[in-house]
Structure formats: structure tokens, C-alpha cells
Amino acid sequence: MTTQPESPADRLHQPVEHYLRYLKVERQLSPHTLSNYRRQLEALMVMAGEMAIAEWPQLTAAKVRMFVTRSKRKGLESASLALRLSALRSFLDWMIGEGELQANPAKGVSVPKAGRHLPKNMDVDDVSQLLNIDLSDPLAIRDRTMLEVMYGAGLRLSELVGLDCRKVNVDAGEIWVMGKGSKERKLPVGRTAVEWLTHWLSLRYIYAPEDDALFVSKLGRRISARNVQKRFSEWGIKQGVTSHVHPHMLRHSFATHMLESSGDLRAVQELLGHANLSTTQIYTHLDFQHLATVYDAAHPRAKRGKS
Numbered sequence: 248m249t250t251q252p253e254s255p256a257d258r259l260h261q262p263v264e265h266y267l268r269y270l271k272v273e274r275q276l277s278p279h280t281l282s283n284y285r286r287q288l289e290a291l292m293v294m295a296g297e298m299a300i301a302e303w304p305q306l307t308a309a310k311v312r313m314f315v316t317r318s319k320r321k322g323l324e325s326a327s328l329a330l331r332l333s334a335l336r337s338f339l340d341w342m343i344g345e346g347e348l349q350a351n352p353a354k355g356v357s358v359p360k361a362g363r364h365l366p367k368n369m370d371v372d373d374v375s376q377l378l379n380i381d382l383s384d385p386l387a388i389r390d391r392t393m394l395e396v397m398y399g400a401g402l403r404l405s406e407l408v409g410l411d412c413r414k415v416n417v418d419a420g421e422i423w424v425m426g427k428g429s430k431e432r433k434l435p436v437g438r439t440a441v442e443w444l445t446h447w448l449s450l451r452y453i454y455a456p457e458d459d460a461l462f463v464s465k466l467g468r469r470i471s472a473r474n475v476q477k478r479f480s481e482w483g484i485k486q487g488v489t490s491h492v493h494p495h496m497l498r499h500s501f502a503t504h505m506l507e508s509s510g511d512l513r514a515v516q517e518l519l520g521h522a523n524l525s526t527t528q529i530y531t532h533l534d535f536q537h538l539a540t541v542y543d544a545a546h547p548r549a550k551r552g553k554s
Contacts, residue, residue: 259296262303266341267288269341270284287330287335311353312356314331332357336353368499368500378395385453388443388450392440394482397501400424401498403427403498406425408475409425412451415444420438421433421435421436432517451463505518
């Protein structure tokens, strides 16, 4: 029986599969992160095939720049381009470590910097309107609890769905969450969130949970990120909130309201689980926007930027 020769597609695909296996097994990256890497590398393999690149050692800096150009033509924005290039750099670094490459041709290639987009947040009244949910069934109680915990602790979506019952201490008003880079941190939760956590925990058994997941679907499985996004959006519409409600908006609202009230950037950094203070500093721009709006409305000689 003869062995089929390896095709160019195989020579591109097999190292990528080995790399993704390395990320899953040795680096233990989350399924969401692995999915992002796979999506970006698969898009790059398609372009490599279109450019007659049969194997990764044929890649040059000029061809990497062509990847960037082609991606831009297909409508990819700067942030997505940066993600794609980052995935390629990491993969090629791994190939160097495996002895398959001598140098990384993506190292010197950059993408145009995007303008900094400020995150959107809700004001306190909108948050109160959103959280005033009719509690007619246990799933509504679950959703109210998720909203209270996300806004009350400023969680990422992945941190919310990853919460386990054993990581919740309602008596102490504390939760333990697994953040980026598998870093766990302890967070305080306020009285209101604790009340709803207690209420939900008394009803959670109804759905016969299959594991220790705090928030479960009606089938008893850990609730998915997609389901949370859908439920939050639906509640925003039901509650008549003008903004499109999504999980990150509640996290941004938490950060903005905490910073406006306390002015303590370092504390907000710790609560959000940001590795770098520069990531948290974006909320100082939001705070300034609020102050500038008040100034323009209240000061008799404001009229800033107007002729």
C-alpha cells in the first residue's frame, strides 16, 4: 500500500495543529483563546495557499506584509489585524523553538495604530432600571443575580460563566474568580449582590446541576457566554434601556462609577484584574468626559470649542 505524498495544505496545516495542541495541553489556554488562535491561523493558511506558499519556512517579511495588506482589503480593522499578526508571531516563535525555523519573519511587521475607542457605559439610573427585573420565575432570578454580580464586581464575561459555587462566600461577601492568564483573584461583592446570590443558590437545585457551576442553564449545564449575552440583551430591551446591553458594558459601568466615586485608579486596577495600569487609565478619559459635560452645562463662561 503506497503512502500519499504530503500536500502543500498538509505542510501548512499540520504544524498549526501541533501548535494548537501545545497551547491547549502545555499552556492550558482557555477554549475561547484557542478558538481565536485557530480562527486567525486558519485565515492565514488560506491566504498562504492563495500566495503559493507551500510551507511555513517559505514565509518572508515581505509576504507577512502582504498578509496584512490582504487582510485590510477584506475589511479587517486595526485591532483585528493586530490580533492576527500576534497569533502569527506566537506560532512562528513556537516553530523556532521546535527547530523548524531560524528566524521569525513577522517580528518586524506592524499594523497601523487604531484610534483609541472609549468603552461605553451606562449611567447609574440606567443600571437601576435594568436591574429592576420582574422576578416571576427562577431563570429571571438567575439573570438578575448574574447582572448584579457582573455589575457589582466588574467581572469579565469569562469570569462570570466560570464561577463555581465553592468560590462564593456569601457570609464574607467575597468571590474568587479566574482571570486572564489563569490568575485567580478575590473580589468583594456588595450587599445587594450577596442577597441575590443567596436567593439564586436556594433555587439552583431545581435544574439538577451536573457540576459545581454557579450559573446553570435550564438543562443544568454551566451557562454559556453566548447565552449570557443573549439574556442580557433581551433584558435590556424588556426593561426599556436605551443602550444595547452587553456584559462588557456592565464591566465598563462598574469601572467608571467606581473611579468617579473614589478616584482611586490603583484600586480599580486591582478590582478589574488589569495587569497594567495603562489599561485601567482609559477610564480616566471617560471620567474627564463626564466632568467636561458638567462644566460646559454649568459654567457661565464655558462655551469651550464653540464660536
